Amino acid sequence: MQNVHKIKQDMCDIGRRIYNRQFAAANDGNITVRISDNEVLCTPTLQCKGFLKPEDIATIDMTGKQIAGRKKRSSEALLHLEIYKQREDIKSVVHCHPPHATAFAIAREPIPQCILPEVEVFLGDVPITKYETPGGQAFADTIIPFVEKTNVMILANHGTVSYGETVEQAYWWTEILDSYCRMLMLAKQLGNVEFLSQKKSQELLDLKDTWGYKDPRNTKEFEDCDICANDIFRNSWKESGVQRRAFDAPPSMPAEAAPAPTAGGAKIDEEQLVKLITDEVLRQMNA
Numbered sequence: 001m002q003n004v005h006k007i008k009q010d011m012c013d014i015g016r017r018i019y020n021r022q023f024a025a026a027n028d029g030n031i032t033v034r035i036s037d038n039e040v041l042c043t044p045t046l047q048c049k050g051f052l053k054p055e056d057i058a059t060i061d062m063t064g065k066q067i068a069g070r071k072k073r074s075s076e077a078l079l080h081l082e083i084y085k086q087r088e089d090i091k092s093v094v095h096c097h098p099p100h101a102t103a104f105a106i107a108r109e110p111i112p113q114c115i116l117p118e119v120e121v122f123l124g125d126v127p128i129t130k131y132e133t134p135g136g137q138a139f140a141d142t143i144i145p146f147v148e149k150t151n152v153m154i155l156a157n158h159g160t161v162s163y164g165e166t167v168e169q170a171y172w173w174t175e176i177l178d179s180y181c182r183m184l185m186l187a188k189q190l191g192n193v194e195f196l197s198q199k200k201s202q203e204l205l206d207l208k209d210t211w212g213y214k215d216p217r218n219t220k221e222f223e224d225c226d227i228c229a230n231d232i233f234r235n236s237w238k239e240s241g242v243q244r245r246a247f248d249a250p251p252s253m254p255a256e257a258a259p260a261p262t263a264g265g266a267k268i269d270e271e272q273l274v275k276l277i278t279d280e281v282l283r284q285m286n287a
Contacts, residue, residue, distance in 0.1 A: 007033050007041060007167070008054035014171045015043065018096050019050025023178065029096035029159075030074035033167050034084050038062050042080070044071035049096075075135045082140040083163050086147045092167040097159035098178035100185060104128070105154045108242045111177075112184065114196045114228035114250055119180045120204040123152055123173060124215045127233040130240040131156040149216045149232060152177055156240055188246065198253040201227055217255065228253040 011031050018024045018031075029049050033041045042058045043049065058069030062081055066073045080093040104111060111126040113119075127150060129142040143161065146153055152162040152173040162173035187193045196204075205227065209218045216222045216232045225231035228250040237243065 002035055004035060004041070005054055007035065008057045010167050011041065011043065011057060012052040012054060014094065014167050015049035015052040017171065018094070019048060021098070021175070021178075023096040023098040023174065024049050025097070029094075030076050030080070031092070031094050031167060032074075032077065032080040033092045034090070039067070040077075040081065040084065042069075042073040042077050044069070045074050047071065076139070078135070078137055078140040079143065079161060082137075082143060083147055083161070086144060087163070089165065090163045091165050092170040093161065093163040094167065094170040094174055095155075095159060095161045096174060098174055098181075100181035101154060101160050101174070101178045102158070103185070104181055105156055105158060105160070107246065108156060108240065109246050110230050110234075110237065110242055110244060111154070111181070112193065112195075112247045112250065113230060114201040114253065115193060116180055116183065117196075117204055118176060120196075120201065121208045121211070121213060122176055123180075124150065124208075124217065125230050125232040126150065126152055126154060126177060127236060128154045128240050128242045129156055130236075131158070134158060145236060146233060156242075184247070193247060195228060195250045198227070201253060202255070223255055225255055226253055227255050 011033060014031055018029055023029065027046045027048055031043045031049070035041055038061050040060050040062065042060050043052060044056050044058055047056060056071050058066055058071060058073040060066050060073050060077055062084070064077050064081060076095060079095060083090055083093050105128065108128060110128065113125060127146040129146065132139040132142050142155070143153060151164055152160065154160055160174050160177060162170050162177070164170040164173065184193065205215060205217055208215050217225060217227050222232060229252070
């Protein structure tokens with residue numbers, strides 16, 4: 001049997017961490033935890049997440065109707081509920097406005113891949129949803145094209161949403177993402193962002209698979225994708241207004257590297273080699 005009071009305490013703790021990290025100003029953000037098939041604990045609207053008490057937490061059903069609590073539930077609860085409906089494995093959702101990740105949301109700049117090992121293992125490709133006015137079902141529906149393939153998203157011109165098996169895990173993905181976005185900005189100011197090699201990037205994907213973290217790049221559907229080119233969600237960029245502006249595209253890194261020449265005279269895949277050289281030339285011309 002779940003200790004609901006302890007879960008509420010955990011939600012308050014995450015609220016304080018969100019506020020202390022400046023991921024939520026004033027009454028920004030919301031946190032939920034699913035405690036049964038039809039019951040979800042939800043933070044209240046118009047209250048600072050840094051000063052929550054367990055008795056402030058409301059209970060809602062899977063339609064968004066409040067069924068318990070002295071304070072009104074968050075106005076953006078439908079976003080959380082849609083994630084629970086799409087992902088039965090998810091037990092908690094965290095939405096907030098971490099400044100560095102939200103800067104990417106405002107710029108609609110895709111998150112570069114194959115740079116930081118922790119990001120490859122824990123996050124993978126991070127989508128940016130299309131913009132919709134927060135609060136309604138149309139806003140909640142913006143996550144549907146992506147929710148099965150990731151545990152964290154950037155909400156265009158709004159913030160982030162992340163989700164997991166516990167409230168702490170749901171929060172982790174947001175913290176990792178914002179830290180990474182900050183590092184990218186700092187590296188950009190230094191004048192260079194260096195990508196990992198294809199071999200080293202593939203090693204991280206292999207580790208991710210071994211450790212039980214899901215990544216679309218490790219599935220049959222995307223076995224031929226360019227593992228560092230945001231191939232998982234790139235088809236959504238046009239509709240969402242996403243475009244590379246601040247960061248260059250990575251060098252081409254197909255999932256299966258071309259055979260390398262050896263002292264024994266092994267043949268080179270000439271077609272693949274030509275493609276790699278062409279891609280690199282085009283990248284240098286556009287740099």
